[in-house]
Amino acid sequence: MSELGQLVEKVRSxxxxxxxxxxxxxxxxxxAYDTVKATLPTERIATLLQTDPERLQRFDIPSLNVxxxxxxxxxxxxxxxxxxxxxxxxxxxxxxxxx
Amino acid sequence: xxxxxxxxxxxxxxxxxxxMDRAIAAKPDIIAIDGGSxxxxxxxxxxxxxxxxxxxxxxxxxxxxxxxxxxxVPLVIGTAGTCGSDSAVDWLLxxxxxxxxxxxxxxxxxxxxxxxxxxxxxxxxxxxxxxxLSPAPDISEEAIKQFTNIVALAGxxxxxxxxxxxxxxxxxxxxxxxxxxxxxxxxxxxxxxxxWHGAKIxxxxxxxxxxxxxxxxxxxxxxxxFTITPTADGAHASPHTVSAHMLYENADPFILYEPGxxxxxxxxxxxxxxxxxxxxxxxxxxxxxxYTVKLEGARIAGYQVMAFALLRDRRYVEHAQQWADDIxxxxxxxxxxxxxISSHDFSIELRxxxxxxxxxxxxxxxxxxxxxxxxxxxxxxxxSLQQAQEIGKILNPYLLHHPLTQEEEQPTFAFQxxxxxxxxxxxxxxxxxxxxxxxxxxxxxxxxxIEVGHV
Numbered sequence: 001m002s003e004l005g006q007l008v009e010k011v012r013s014x015x016x017x018x019x020x021x022x023x024x025x026x027x028x029x030x031x032a033y034d035t036v037k038a039t040l041p042t043e044r045i046a047t048l049l050q051t052d053p054e055r056l057q058r059f060d061i062p063s064l065n066v067x068x069x070x071x072x073x074x075x076x077x078x079x080x081x082x083x084x085x086x087x088x089x090x091x092x093x094x095x096x097x098x099x
Numbered sequence: 100x101x102x103x104x105x106x107x108x109x110x111x112x113x114x115x116x117x118x119m120d121r122a123i124a125a126k127p128d129i130i131a132i133d134g135g136s137x138x139x140x141x142x143x144x145x146x147x148x149x150x151x152x153x154x155x156x157x158x159x160x161x162x163x164x165x166x167x168x169x170x171x172v173p174l175v176i177g178t179a180g181t182c183g184s185d186s187a188v189d190w191l192l193x194x195x196x197x198x199x200x201x202x203x204x205x206x207x208x209x210x211x212x213x214x215x216x217x218x219x220x221x222x223x224x225x226x227x228x229x230x231x232l233s234p235a236p237d238i239s240e241e242a243i244k245q246f247t248n249i250v251a252l253a254g255x256x257x258x259x260x261x262x263x264x265x266x267x268x269x270x271x272x273x274x275x276x277x278x279x280x281x282x283x284x285x286x287x288x289x290x291x292x293x294x295w296h297g298a299k300i301x302x303x304x305x306x307x308x309x310x311x312x313x314x315x316x317x318x319x320x321x322x323x324x325f326t327i328t329p330t331a332d333g334a335h336a337s338p339h340t341v342s343a344h345m346l347y348e349n350a351d352p353f354i355l356y357e358p359g360x361x362x363x364x365x366x367x368x369x370x371x372x373x374x375x376x377x378x379x380x381x382x383x384x385x386x387x388x389x390y391t392v393k394l395e396g397a398r399i400a401g402y403q404v405m406a407f408a409l410l411r412d413r414r415y416v417e418h419a420q421q422w423a424d425d426i427x428x429x430x431x432x433x434x435x436x437x438x439x440i441s442s443h444d445f446s447i448e449l450r451x452x453x454x455x456x457x458x459x460x461x462x463x464x465x466x467x468x469x470x471x472x473x474x475x476x477x478x479x480x481x482x483s484l485q486q487a488q489e490i491g492k493i494l495n496p497y498l499l500h501h502p503l504t505q506e507e508e509q510p511t512f513a514f515q516x517x518x519x520x521x522x523x524x525x526x527x528x529x530x531x532x533x534x535x536x537x538x539x540x541x542x543x544x545x546x547x548x549i550e551v552g553h554v
Binding site: 017072 | 137138139140141142232233234235236339342343346347348349350351352353395400401403446448450456457458459461462463478480526527528529532
């Protein structure tokens with residue numbers, strides 16, 4: 001068992017407008033990409049972020065060795081219960097997933 | 100061929116002067132820079148103000164105005180003043196006139212305004228002209244009339260109308276990030292897919308290359324594709340850095356919706372040229388049947404005060420969540436009781452810095468790690484600032500002295516400032532994620548030309 005962040009080059013998250021969040025997992029190599037693709041089911045992300053898997057978009061992009069997820073923001077950006085205005089901290093949570 | 104110079108991802112982020120000089124020497128046809136974003140939060144749109152200081156904006160804008168004079172080509176800024184409301188446009192127009200006076204320049208300025216009257220948008224809702232994107236907040240005619248600012252995102256057509264005035268400088272209100280870059284190549288007959296694709300790649304300046312903070316890129320658009328070149332020392336674009344930028348702040352890495360259609364880069368090809376430039380081809384522009392523009396709006400969500408305390412006692416650090424939950428509940432009950440208000444009228448939230456402030460209940464339990472100290476950041480939000488301050492003062496004694504058990508001696512926690520409650524004031528929220536149908540692109544926008552400077 002290792003953490004996703006140790007296996008890949010970089011995990012990045014960011015707002016995609018005020019209502020969406022997008023997470024890019026840059027695997028860095030084909031081997032890492034194949035491992036992430038095979039061992040990171042979409043449901044894991046949905047459970048971690050407590051979101052409906054139906055509302056979670058996934059893009060496997062072999063040309064970039066990237067796995068990307070996009071979802072509705074758990075809180076709309078800047079609403080009174082939002083704790084991360086730019087959405088960049090979510091990457092840390094994803095990088096700590098054990099795979 | 101159309102050559103577009105992009106100095107940086109946004110006015111206010113700065114750019115490499117040498118890279119800028121090189122780019123000007125390469126004779127661009129237009130200089131295009133973004134002036135804003137929703138990324139800094141709803142308060143800027145809510146109030147219609149810029150997040151950058153006037154002094155910093157003036158300094159950087161002056162540099163671009165001097166570069167424009169040297170190049171003798173139009174300078175266009177989109178989403179002026181962070182949010183692109185009419186008030187933010189006027190703010191930048193005032194700065195522009197001031198700089199023109201100082202430099203002895205006489206300039207024709209085209210001003211494109213994007214603000215929307217709430218009544219107009221309410222009528223558009225009633226008339227079936229608004230469609231929600233997903234996810235979208237619920238809206239009603241009455242709710243729209245309470246919005247403090249609404250803007251529509253202009254596309255290439257409105258920027259082209261501004262270019263056609265022959266203006267030296269175009270100050271545009273809210274536009275899509277890409278429209279200011281794509282407008283001229285599209286006008287000059289370049290490949291439509293390439294125009295939008297290159298615009299998306301270049302919208303953040305050199306963020307699509309190495310040495311991203313250098314800012315400056317040149318994009319050459321032609322009849323089949325585009326070539327992007329960062330001009331700073333140590334800045335190199337590769338097929339990887341360029342294609343990876345399609346992911347950035349984009350929910351779908353292949354599709355980008357714009358007024359009048361969408362960009363599809365599914366079949367795009369990227370090719371390295373001499374290790375610094377990248378050529379891209381194969382993107383498609385798919386026109387839509389109906390011309391729509393996206394709307395953004397903000398309204399006051401409440402009035403807030405903030406309080407802060409530090410827990411350093413180990414026992415309190417270990418039981419911080421229990422302590423905070425207990426305080427929240429007790430302060431809530433007391434506020435309802437003493438102020439005669441309902442639980443829906445306000446919120447109290449304590450965020451534990453060092454434990455789970457970033458993710459709250461989504462933070463996985465980490466039982467084998469206890470921090471040295473915990474920061475307790477408290478937010479009270481209510482229907483008026485006066486009420487928020489009252490509730491903040493009810494919360495205060497708990498943050499200062501609340502014991503974990505009734506038996507123990509009264510503790511005192513570390514406050515950082517006096518007064519203990521800081522008024523944040525009105526807080527805003529984004530309240531529109533909708534598109535509006537237009538009969539023609541200029542329907543929701545106004546364009547005027549103004550002469551400024553040394554007349």
